[in-house]
Amino acid sequence: MGQSPRDTLARMLLMRRFEEMVITLARAHKLGRQHLAIGNEATGAAALMQLAPGDLIYTTHRNHGHMIARGVDPGKALAEILGRAGGLCGGKGGTWHMTDPSLGFQSTSAMVGGSIGLSVGGGFALKHKKTGNVAVALFGDGALDEGIAYEALNIASLYALPVLFLCENNSKEGEAQTSRLATKELVAVPKALKIPCTRVDGGDPEAVALAVETALAHVRLGAGPYFLEAQLVRWPGSHQIVHEFTTGVTDVAAAWDDAKASNEHAAWHRTDPILRTARTLIARGILTRDDVTALDNEAAVIIAKARAFAEASPYPKPEAALTGAFVPA
Numbered sequence: 001m002g003q004s005p006r007d008t009l010a011r012m013l014l015m016r017r018f019e020e021m022v023i024t025l026a027r028a029h030k031l032g033r034q035h036l037a038i039g040n041e042a043t044g045a046a047a048l049m050q051l052a053p054g055d056l057i058y059t060t061h062r063n064h065g066h067m068i069a070r071g072v073d074p075g076k077a078l079a080e081i082l083g084r085a086g087g088l089c090g091g092k093g094g095t096w097h098m099t100d101p102s103l104g105f106q107s108t109s110a111m112v113g114g115s116i117g118l119s120v121g122g123g124f125a126l127k128h129k130k131t132g133n134v135a136v137a138l139f140g141d142g143a144l145d146e147g148i149a150y151e152a153l154n155i156a157s158l159y160a161l162p163v164l165f166l167c168e169n170n171s172k173e174g175e176a177q178t179s180r181l182a183t184k185e186l187v188a189v190p191k192a193l194k195i196p197c198t199r200v201d202g203g204d205p206e207a208v209a210l211a212v213e214t215a216l217a218h219v220r221l222g223a224g225p226y227f228l229e230a231q232l233v234r235w236p237g238s239h240q241i242v243h244e245f246t247t248g249v250t251d252v253a254a255a256w257d258d259a260k261a262s263n264e265h266a267a268w269h270r271t272d273p274i275l276r277t278a279r280t281l282i283a284r285g286i287l288t289r290d291d292v293t294a295l296d297n298e299a300a301v302i303i304a305k306a307r308a309f310a311e312a313s314p315y316p317k318p319e320a321a322l323t324g325a326f327v328p329a
């Protein structure tokens, strides 16, 4: 495995502090709906930190976490969410369409299931270019009942395309809350199409990293696609229409301080992947409490600078309205 537990936790903390800043900025600037990746950090960091240059990524309405996990500049990402000229897409993509091709992001789309179809097109191109790269589709459990999911999974299997299908399942086990799938076992669909599948605890970055490593080795060898189901606990604030800190601002000390962990958010504290990971690494002697606090402080400083960059960035000029929006003839 490439990344150390310390690096992975640092990235997870950056993702968390980024999303908390999105809540702060959404309130301050009266932004519309935001879909945050709070609770998904272990899966995003452990998976996307393993990708190589040239790999392609297709993501969803919960894109922020994926982008920070992959190493996108948080200042440019916040500026994009605020619609500023200094944003990743010059302020024209916003939260739902921001992308960064320099790190392999081909598209972000809130069209549920869209990333699955696009990734298969990307995988087809990569196979024919023989680059050894993979296409990664990120999607939720709700995407499996879309027609495009069946067609795209089928083509990927038939043509042995280099695609990693990574499903972030935040519905309760055995009870597909967001999907309308006749089978409650999500992997039944790819299994029927002869795609190898693994289920993993999506709140455990080590387990995810191992599963992704195995899956990527299979895909990079040219053995065809792989389907990974990361089982997540849905964050209670996952539908952010009213911008609020549903489970409070994360206090990493809740990982070891019972007084901080026994409040109205106690149930969330038990499953929060950041607190879980911090607890595990401290128990194993890999990190101390001070190490965790220091990593968190570093993340907070990076995100405070990102905020300053984003808020100082101007809005796009009217004459820029048509640039970057269409492919030149």
Ligand SMILES: Cc1ncc(C[n+]2csc(CCOP(=O)(O)OP(=O)(O)O)c2C)c(N)n1
Binding pocket: 061, 062, 110, 111, 112, 113, 139, 140, 141, 142, 143, 170, 178, 179
């Ligand atoms: C094709 C399509 N149908 C419906 C919607 C409305 N919609 C937005 S998010 C969502 C649920 C998605 O669930 P899931 O993919 O599991 O992601 P989660 O929000 O649970 O992370 C739906 C139905 C949409 N964006 N696109």
Ligand SMILES: [Mg+2]
Binding pocket: 140, 141, 142, 168, 169, 170, 171, 178
């Ligand atoms: Mg879901």
